[in-house]
Amino acid sequence: MADDPKSSPAPSPTAPPQPETPVQKSEPAAKHVPVRNLELKAIMLLAFTVALIVGAALFLLRARGVFDPKQQLVLVTDNAEGVVAGMDLTFSGFPIGTVKGVSLGETGNVKIRIDVLQKEAKWLRTSSVFTLIKPIIGATQLRAYSGILTDPPLPDGAERPVLRGDFNEEVGRVIGATKDVLDNLNQLTAQNSDLNHSMANLQVFTQKLQSRSGALHAIFGNEEDARKLVAAVDRANAAMAEIQRLAGNGDRLVSHADTRVFGPDGIANDAQASVRQLQGLLTDARGSLQRVDSVLTEAQGAVGNVNKATQDLGSLRGEVEDNLRKIEDLINDLNRKWPFAKERKIELP
DSSP states (O other): OTTOTTTSOOOOSSSOOOOOOHHHHHOGGGGSOOOTTHHHHHHHHHHHHHHHHHHHHHHHHHHTTTTSOEEEEEEEESOOTTOOTTOEEEETTEEEEEEEEEEEOTTSOEEEEEEEETTTGGGOBTTOEEEEEEOSSSOOEEEEEOSOTTSOBOOTTEEEEEEEEEHHHHHHHHHHHHHHHHHHHHHHTSTTOHHHHHHHHHHHHHHHHTSSSTHHHHHHSSHHHHHHHHHHHHHHHHHHHHHHHHHHHHHHHHHHHHHHHHSTTSHHHHHHHHHHHHHHHHHHHHHHHHHHHHHHHHHHHOSTTHHHHHHHHHHHHHHHHHHHHHHHHHHHHHHHHOSSOSSSOOOOO
């Protein structure tokens, strides 16, 4: 077919020969075969490619949860720098929502609208805490924390505040605080600072401690007052020694008096014996007086026996006087033996 002179026109003597394409080299028979329905096949290939792209996009959207039911959450913060639409809200490292938009509220606060998948909304509770963290390196992160999963679930359209942590701002604060610390250190180490004055005073105090009077010289500031204090302490020690000596003498005196008064042969035993004798004499006197009363009664009843009653009265009077003299002698003896009486006298009732 390639050798048929009718199928291939003779080349013009003036036209240059055309180079062969790779298809003609690989398939020489395809040089003169036309492709049927080329436009239709191209349209079908294009439609298949578009369908494949749309299917892949729908699959990716479905995998991203675009068609899943959602509920809205609004987070309020004072600065939403770094927050963009499309960033994720994560819980324990897993994305559960997507930022749909950021707007400025009427009070100047920033509202971040987030779509949360309903199947993932079970992790959000009324006690959940939301944070906006902006690290030094990397993108801003929105995180949710739920400490108590038994609390009521977060309702749809709820507004919650955001705890914001910006490391760049914290670095600025740390640098400012460090600068203040360095300024304070410079003030402390300056030549005329209070710390240098205190160190100089401490050096003077140490030198006084090393002197002959030691700590007293450092406390009072001069040696004369220190010597006065030492002399006062010595006098106080001497006075205390004298007081201890007097106290020892007093103890010995009290011990001697205790032995003298309350010992086995002390005055207290003699006084007790004298008191017992006095009680016996008083008992005898009481009996004598009772007999006197009975005699007087008999004297009043029997007038005829006056002489006999008079003799009885005389004898009774003698007995009473004898008992009274014994009592008086015993009382005098007791007064002589009793060492604590202010008046050497005991009055009978």
